[in-house]
Amino acid sequence: xxxxxxxxxxxxxxxxxxxxxxxxxxxxxxxxxxxxxxxxxxxxxxxxxxxxxxxxxxxxxxxxxxxxxxxxxxxxxxxxxxxxxxxxxxxxxxxxxxxxxxxxxxxxxxxxxxxxxxxxxxxxxxxxxxxxxxxxxxxxxxxxxxxxxxxxxxxxxxxxxxxxxxxxxxxxxxxxxxxxxxxxxxxxxxxxxxxxxxxxxxxxxxxxxx
Numbered sequence: 198x199x200x201x202x203x204x205x206x207x208x209x210x211x212x213x214x215x216x217x218x219x220x221x222x223x224x225x226x227x228x229x230x231x232x233x234x235x236x237x238x239x240x241x242x243x244x245x246x247x248x249x250x251x252x253x254x255x256x257x258x259x260x261x262x263x264x265x266x267x268x269x270x271x272x273x274x275x276x277x278x279x280x281x282x283x284x285x286x287x288x289x290x291x292x293x294x295x296x297x298x299x300x301x302x303x304x305x306x307x308x309x310x311x312x313x314x315x316x317x318x319x320x321x322x323x324x325x326x327x328x329x330x331x332x333x334x335x336x337x338x339x340x341x342x343x344x345x346x347x348x349x350x351x352x353x354x355x356x357x358x359x360x361x362x363x364x365x366x367x368x369x370x371x372x373x374x375x376x377x378x379x380x381x382x383x384x385x386x387x388x389x390x391x392x393x394x395x396x397x398x399x400x401x402x403x404x405x406x407x
Contacts, residue, residue, distance in 0.1 A: 198223045201237055202230075202246025204399035205368075207299045207361035208260045209247040214357050215264055217393035219271050223249075231404045260296065264354055277353045288348060291335070291355035298331040299362040306369045310403050328366070328373050332381065335359060340380035345387065352388070360388035368401040 200216070200223045202209030216223055228236050234244040240256040241248040249257045249266075257263045268276035279285040305324040308316050339347070339359075347355045363385040366374045374381075388394055 198252060199226055199250040200224070201226045201228050201240060201248040201250065203227045203402070204397055205365070205401045206246055207302075207358075207365040208296065210364075210397055210399075211354070211357050211361045212247045212249065212260050212263050212267075213397045214361070214393045215267060215277065215354065217397060218277065218352070218357075219267060219275065221267065221270070227399075229404075261292070277351075277357075278355075279348075284348060288353060288355045291338075291347060292358045294331050294335060295355070295358035295362045298328060298335075299365060301327045301331075302362070302366050302369055306403055325373065328370070332366075332374065332378055336378045336381050339384050352391070356384070356388055360385050360394065364389065364398075365401065369403070 198221070200209070200213055204210045204213060204227070213223070213225070226236075228246070230237065230244055230246055237244045237246065237248060240250055241258050243258065245258065247258075247260055247263060249263045251257065257266055268278060273280045278288050301324045305321065305328070308321055308324070344350060346352050347359070359381070363374065363381055367385075376382075
């Protein structure tokens, strides 16, 4: 398999880390959606990442779809999410919040680096309020959980998604992810200490807009 995208993307990183936990080998193409869009296009006309190219040439897009495929590939006993029921629904809700947080963080970053002096204040404030809202909710819920991970003793997709997006948020918008979120910071540190997180990592390198 070929995983396309740079690891400073929380969406790409969550897929790569899950593949490491699952023991699934992949070739990595660290292509940028800006500098390498023409390389990505034959596999994904949206020119977005992550894109996972299977051995038969089929290309899967969007991290949630890719992880669903990988969960099916490894089977329910190994999958890092419940197959059905309330536990799965709660888990997917946390993943959706985390990925939404990532979307808003990327939008705010692009507004800053691509528009520079022409930033739209209304859009900036909206993104900031959405980011703060999700961080506050996740902080409250994580603080109420006493187990090492969101759903118990074992790491799951929700834990990976949250940790990946927190790293991105902390690098892209450090003023927004600060000491108020102690439970989330502890969660991030616990995850980042694990070998797959240490291996699959890249400092944030946003487009310059030049």
